[in-house]
Amino acid sequence: MSPSFPSPLLERLLAEIRHAPVRAVAISGSYARGNADAYSDLDLVCYVPQSEPTSEWLGYRDGLLVSIDRQHVEARIQDLTHPESAVRAVMPLRRLHALYDPEGVVVRLQRAAQDFQWSQVALQGQAFAAEVVTHQAEVIHKLLGGLARGDAARTWSATTEVVNAMMVAMAVWRGVLADSGNTYAAQVWEAMGPTSAWSRLHRKAAGIEDLSSLRQRGETTLTLYTLTAQEVEAALSEEAVNVVTEVRHRIEAAGYTSSSAQD
Missing domain, CATH: 1.20.120 (Four Helix Bundle (Hemerythrin (Met), subunit A))
Known part of the structure; x- marks a missing residue:
């Protein structure tokens, strides 16, 4: 049985990161797949406008290794048009667990991943x-x-x-x-x-x-x-x-x- 989402920690992290220019926040990785274990890190994805730099932060919070990755939505959509990136992008995008998505950014990404057909590439x-x-x-x-x-x-x-x-x-x-x-x-x-x-x-x-x-x-x-x-x-x-x-x-x-x- 995989650990459930660390709710108190998530609430604090979300309060820290869900402000401009962040457009959406989602959980990815093992917690999104539902198979996290005691050694799993918590992967958070923050989607920012293309005008903003991408970055990745890694550190421990409440004894849990946390990764916060700032990404561009457009880059993830582009991943679906190239076979070498699509093979690694499709399933993680389909399994995103939205925490903050006022613009429907995560929904858009999930829909694009769900609609993906290998025959296209x-x-x-x-x-x-x-x-x-x-x-x-x-x-x-x-x-x-x-x-x-x-x-x-x-x-x-x-x-x-x-x-x-x-x-x-x-x-x-x-x-x-x-x-x-x-x-x-x-x-x-x-x-x-x-x-x-x-x-x-x-x-x-x-x-x-x-x-x-x-x-x-x-x-x-x-x-x-x-x-x-x-x-x-x-x-x-x-x-x-x-x-x-x-x-x-x-x-x-x-x-x-x-x-x-x-x-």
Whole structure:
């Protein structure tokens, strides 16, 4: 059972922040989702006019970690027009809990999020995923170099970047709308198939499954990249195909094969 809203604290915070230029105040995050626990922070969003600066305040109040984020409504609406931001924006906007909304700002945002359809940005999403995979070619080169030199820092850095990038690519490719940052990886695994080769490789490369060594994680990441490239192949431009094909040749030339990483 998640903790209820900390009402006395909310009342005091609201009294402090609901004045001009603030147009609306809402609860976001775990308290808005209804799954807050003893370690959750209280996320408050203050919507201000575009003429005002955005900012984020973080601190403890009454023993609770509180985040107060000043945002522009227009920026959040714009998030819904780009697949890479929409996947993370839609669900939080739908779940906003308005505390102060005299102009109907929160209602407008929630309506826009409720009306959102992935089909509106699906083609952009495919192009974005293909671009992510293509641009990670540089990081794959860094990973190959780290493995060749036995450079732990370089291997870790490149592995971490590629693992995260491949998750983002598949999330946007499949239109996975994030419930929260805590569940996003699991949502992508579910979309790809929890026991699919891609999901198993991603968990192993991330160090979640099999408790692999850093070197094994790096090698698995190379295979994860190859498999992700196959997923987005239809959306690759001719130039991107050349880049990805050459990267795959470099991986094979270095002695790394898909079968060895999946064993």
